[in-house]
Amino acid sequence: MTQPLAGRTVLVTRPAHQASALARGVEAAGGEAFVFPALAIEPVAGDRLAEPLAHLARADIAIFISPNAAQFGMAAIRATGGLPAGIEVFAVGAGTARALAAEGVADVIMPDGQDSEALLAVPRLRDVAGRRVVIVRGVGGRALVADTLRARGADVHFMECYRRACPQADAAPLLQRWQAGGIDAVTVASAETLHNLAALLGPAGAPLLAATPLFAPHEKIAAAARRFGIARVIATPGGDAGLLDGLITWFRNETDSEK
Numbered sequence: 001m002t003q004p005l006a007g008r009t010v011l012v013t014r015p016a017h018q019a020s021a022l023a024r025g026v027e028a029a030g031g032e033a034f035v036f037p038a039l040a041i042e043p044v045a046g047d048r049l050a051e052p053l054a055h056l057a058r059a060d061i062a063i064f065i066s067p068n069a070a071q072f073g074m075a076a077i078r079a080t081g082g083l084p085a086g087i088e089v090f091a092v093g094a095g096t097a098r099a100l101a102a103e104g105v106a107d108v109i110m111p112d113g114q115d116s117e118a119l120l121a122v123p124r125l126r127d128v129a130g131r132r133v134v135i136v137r138g139v140g141g142r143a144l145v146a147d148t149l150r151a152r153g154a155d156v157h158f159m160e161c162y163r164r165a166c167p168q169a170d171a172a173p174l175l176q177r178w179q180a181g182g183i184d185a186v187t188v189a190s191a192e193t194l195h196n197l198a199a200l201l202g203p204a205g206a207p208l209l210a211a212t213p214l215f216a217p218h219e220k221i222a223a224a225a226r227r228f229g230i231a232r233v234i235a236t237p238g239g240d241a242g243l244l245d246g247l248i249t250w251f252r253n254e255t256d257s258e259k
Helices: 020-028 045-057 069-078 094-102 116-120 145-153 172-179 191-200 205-212 220-228 241-257
Strands: 008-013 034-036 040-043 060-065 088-091 132-138 155-165 186-187 214-217 233-235
Touching: 008 020, 020 172, 020 241, 034 045, 034 241, 040 088, 045 069, 045 155, 060 069, 069 094, 069 132, 069 155, 088 233, 094 241, 116 145, 132 145, 132 233, 145 172, 155 172, 172 205, 186 241, 191 205, 191 220, 214 220, 233 241
Parallel strands: 008 034, 008 186, 060 088, 060 132, 132 155, 186 214, 214 233
Antiparallel strands: 040 155
16 A cells, blocks of 8 residues: 655754654655754753743743743753642643653643643633743743733743744755755744745745645644745644644545546
8 A cells, every 4th residue: 555645755844853753754654754954942041041940939830832841941940950849830732741741740731722722721720810820931932821821810920941043054955856846845833934944945945935835733823824925835733743644634635636
C-alpha cells in the first residue's frame, strides 16, 4: 500500500530544537522533510527573571503558554528551587502539557482546546478574585489571558523567559529546491514564522510561497496566512500530530482526485 505522503516534500519551519518530531512524522508517512527553521528561540538573561521568579514564589497559579515556556521557564524555576508547594499549574495545549511533563511537572490542568480562549473557559480560572497569577511566556505575547484574569480580580504578573527571533540562515538551497518543483507543502506554527520565512526567501521566493499549500495548526494562524496572500491555506488540528494529520488528509484527497 502506498504511503500517504509518498513522493511529497514538506517544508518544516519549526525552531531547530523542535523540528525533529514533525520531520520524523512526515518521513514515517513516506514523505521527505526539508527542515528550514524560520524561527529562533533564545533564552532571556537570568538577571531579568529575578523579579518574576520572586512573584512566582508567592503565586497561587502558574500558567505556561507554550512548550518553549515550559522548557525555558522550568529551567529558570528549577535553578531557584522549583515550583512553590501547592501552586496550581495550567498549560495551554497538549504540547505544553507534554513539555511540562518532560520537565517533571506531573499535575497540570489543561483546557480542551489549544488556545488562550480555551484556557480562560476552564472552570478553575473563572473565580480568581484575589489570587496571584504568573503567566510564563515569551517576550511580547498576547495580552488576552492577563487582561481577562485581571478583569476577574486576579493579581497577574508575567515571567517572560524566552524571545523569538528571525534566524540567520542561507535560503539558497531551499530556493533552488523549490524552484525545481521540489517543495509540495509548507508548515508554519505561527504568523511570525511565516513572516520570517518570507523575509529569508526574499523576492525570489515570494511567488513560490504564495502558490504552495500551507498548513497551520490553528485557524488564527491560517487566517493570517490568507491575509499574507497565500493561495491555499489549510487549518489543521493543533500540534505536530495535527499538522501531520492535515497533511496526510489533504494529500490523500489530492491523490484520489487525480485518479
